[in-house]
Structure formats: C-alpha cells, structure tokens
Amino acid sequence: MVQPFEEPEAYLAKDIRDRLTPDMIVRYCDALEIRPFDQSYYGSHSLLVTNANINPWVEVATETLSEAQARLDIQIQW
Numbered sequence: 001m002v003q004p005f006e007e008p009e010a011y012l013a014k015d016i017r018d019r020l021t022p023d024m025i026v027r028y029c030d031a032l033e034i035r036p037f038d039q040s041y042y043g044s045h046s047l048l049v050t051n052a053n054i055n056p057w058v059e060v061a062t063e064t065l066s067e068a069q070a071r072l073d074i075q076i077q078w
Helices: 008-012 022-031 065-071
Strands: none
C-alpha cells in the first residue's frame, strides 16, 4: 500500500537509480521520524553491517536481525 508521503510517480522512472533517490530517502525517513544521518539518533549501542559481496543485480533473501542472529547462533549481550 502506498504511503501518503511516497512519490509513486518516481517509481516509473526509466532509470532505476531515479526510482528512489537519496533525496527521496531523506524525505521518506523524515516522514517516518527516522533520522538516519543523525548520529545521536542511534544512541550509544549500534551496529552497522555491510557486505561488499552482495551483487545488487541478484535477488537476495532478506531477514530480520533476530532471524540472522538465530540462524548464525549469534548471541549479543548488552
């Protein structure tokens, strides 16, 4: 379901990179009260996970952090 803040006309752009631009992400996050570029938003305990081996042209499975931790038997104590 399209959210009120979305710009669905952009999803029809010929170039894939124009369908969800960095500026759109900022506006979408702002509408959701998420501040991804504000370091204080994350608090004192945070983790950024990146994977340079992911090919953006190949569909990959997604999972929540909890699902990944369970699958990999990772236990984090705070």
